[in-house]
Amino acid sequence: MSVWNKILHWLGLEGRTHIKIYHGIGGVEQLEIFGHVLDRGPAPRMHYSRFPLFNMMALLRLFMVKPREGAKVELIWEGKTVSAVTESDGFFHMQWVPETMPEPGDHVVEVMIKNVEESPVTRAVGVVIIPHRSQFGCISDIDDTFLVSHSASFLKRLHVLFTRNAHTRKPFEGVVNHYQLLSDVTNKDRLPRPFFYVSSSEWNLYAYIREFCRMNGLPEGVFLLNQLKPLHLLLKSGQQKHGTKFPRITRILKHYPHMRFILLGDDSQQDPHIYEAITKHFTSQIIAVYLRHVRNSRYAATQEVVDVITGRGIPCCYFKHSSEAIAHSKELGLIV
Known part of the structure; x- marks a missing residue:
């Protein structure tokens, strides 16, 4: 880890290019999941405090982000590759039509960044949620x-x-x-x-x-x-x-x-x-x-x-x- 990344780590920031995945959705015909690729962003918060200054610094970290534009992300679904490229704000939105729609429930997918040096933070697991049709x-x-x-x-x-x-x-x-x-x-x-x-x-x-x-x-x-x-x-x-x-x-x-x-x-x-x-x-x-x-x-x-x-x-x-x-x-x- 470089000196700069050590400083960022001390500040509660991840200085390596990394991926964040959010819950995705499955509808009538297609599945989708979305997330961000960042060159700098907040590390997962492990400790909480009632001390206002501590909370203020934690909030500031959430906005100390450096998005990565043009990152290629991929996932594998039933042996087929689904890919997308991040926008200027680091956001990506992946959509695909499976050969057969999965059963209702939570379906785990792993998304990875492809055009950067691989590390433990260049891949992450997300969930595609498919609701039952009979429900509101x-x-x-x-x-x-x-x-x-x-x-x-x-x-x-x-x-x-x-x-x-x-x-x-x-x-x-x-x-x-x-x-x-x-x-x-x-x-x-x-x-x-x-x-x-x-x-x-x-x-x-x-x-x-x-x-x-x-x-x-x-x-x-x-x-x-x-x-x-x-x-x-x-x-x-x-x-x-x-x-x-x-x-x-x-x-x-x-x-x-x-x-x-x-x-x-x-x-x-x-x-x-x-x-x-x-x-x-x-x-x-x-x-x-x-x-x-x-x-x-x-x-x-x-x-x-x-x-x-x-x-x-x-x-x-x-x-x-x-x-x-x-x-x-x-x-x-x-x-x-």
Whole structure:
């Protein structure tokens, strides 16, 4: 290991070219998985602390990234090679059509970088999740939907982001119970209902959010996040490109045309308008919409959107406490 890489290691950074894999999805005809190739990025976090300075440094590391453009990545599926090349931000998206679609469940794949010197970090294992066709799915926002984030307040949002971590941040009261009931995770006779987490948060925060979900017992799922950000744009984390949520949700709905979905979001930013547009274009695929009320100044405008959605025959619950959402789901027969 070079002196520079030793310094990066001491700082909690991986200085070798490495690959990060995120959960992939399998639909009617094709499978896909995605990830990043980085020349520098955060090493996996092993220790958590309540000390604010420690948490601040840990957050900064997540944005000390150097993407690698033009890296060739490959996986082998049933003896055939699937390949892709990374974009300018290091992102890759692999899609392939298998000869026969696998059974529903989790399917492990190994992805490797081909045009760099091989090392233990140039290959990684990921999972392609194929839901059962008879199930409905859930598409959820993250910030201020289940994770208390104060998205509407710049200073509060930064205070939480910089001083806390995946182990010390809190979900809204009752939201974990609601999501567990929707996923039917306790039913051992069938696969849990699939969850898709679509957020304006960047891929930099993927491991952070997954660890938060694991710690709090939220359903395992597929994450579709926003473009990787460099360190100098950290203060704008989660505050841009809300409009990209619409095509990401659309992609899920088109990927699973046989499935119906529940949409879960909040009124702190653009979820009401995005979900209204989704219900307009995919009316028959949406079972219900849930919007958490966290911003008083948005109440009247959001209530108008709720009325539009319910006017299309889609139940829409605009709630302040998760107990209201749970009661609503029980009334619809979505949970027991």
